[in-house]
Amino acid sequence: MALLRNEDISHHHKNSVAIGSRVSVERKDFVSTGIVTFIEGDIIEIELSQAKYYKPGDEVKVTVYSSNGFLILPSSVIAIDIDVIMILNPPENQRLIQRRSHPRIDLQSGGIIHSLGWAGGSGQKLNEPLPIHISNISIGGIGFIVADETPLRAAMIAEAELAIIGGLRCKIEISRKQAAERGAYVGAKFLDVPAEQQTSLRGFIIRTQIEARAKQRREEAAL
Numbered sequence: 001m002a003l004l005r006n007e008d009i010s011h012h013h014k015n016s017v018a019i020g021s022r023v024s025v026e027r028k029d030f031v032s033t034g035i036v037t038f039i040e041g042d043i044i045e046i047e048l049s050q051a052k053y054y055k056p057g058d059e060v061k062v063t064v065y066s067s068n069g070f071l072i073l074p075s076s077v078i079a080i081d082i083d084v085i086m087i088l089n090p091p092e093n094q095r096l097i098q099r100r101s102h103p104r105i106d107l108q109s110g111g112i113i114h115s116l117g118w119a120g121g122s123g124q125k126l127n128e129p130l131p132i133h134i135s136n137i138s139i140g141g142i143g144f145i146v147a148d149e150t151p152l153r154a155a156m157i158a159e160a161e162l163a164i165i166g167g168l169r170c171k172i173e174i175s176r177k178q179a180a181e182r183g184a185y186v187g188a189k190f191l192d193v194p195a196e197q198q199t200s201l202r203g204f205i206i207r208t209q210i211e212a213r214a215k216q217r218r219e220e221a222a223l
Contacts (some may be wrong), residue, residue, distance in 0.1 A: 041103040104138040111162040141189035
């Protein structure tokens with residue numbers, strides 16, 4: 001995951017939530033003010049001196065203040081830490097900031113491809129499952145490493161099983177393949193993920209983002 005840079009912020013809608021935004025976070029019986037310190041995909045991190053008074057699951061109203069007025073967004077608390085809370089990034093704000101719709105997160109996991117084919121045709125089951133090493137994932141697709149000689153090509157359709165959330169079976173479309181340090185890097189988008197697993201995948205990505213950000217904060221504090 002990457003922090004937003006100053007140049008990223010300059011492209012944001014003047015009333016959207018962005019790093020450096022001053023906000024108030026209000027629940028039914030309490031309100032506190034703070035500053036947005038991180039934003040990526042589905043999560044927003046807010047530095048609050050009174051973070052301990054919130055808890056995961058709290059429904060909150062976030063008011064964003066700017067010289068042009070204010071913007072009110074509904075959200076909920078998904079994690080807390082010392083002087084920090086994390087809330088869900090509302091869809092309204094994600095549309096305003098116009099960033100990549102599905103940010104990818106780093107991930108070290110495995111998986112296998114069961115069959116390969118082309119769009120409009122039937123996939124051919126492989127004699128031996130093709131192992132892949134997942135390096136990143138988003139709600140919209142994955143990036144993974146395979147052996148150089150693997151016969152994957154752009155526009156191919158593959159049926160895969162990923163070693164996450166109890167084994168995610170899905171259909172993917174290969175977008176690109178390029179040389180990498182250890183084999184070839186392949187980017188692919190999800191074509192067919194069952195609705196219940198789509199929800200589990202989103203939850204998995206959010207949890208991974210929260211853990212990665214917490215680790216980053218600890219490392220920064222140790223410097």
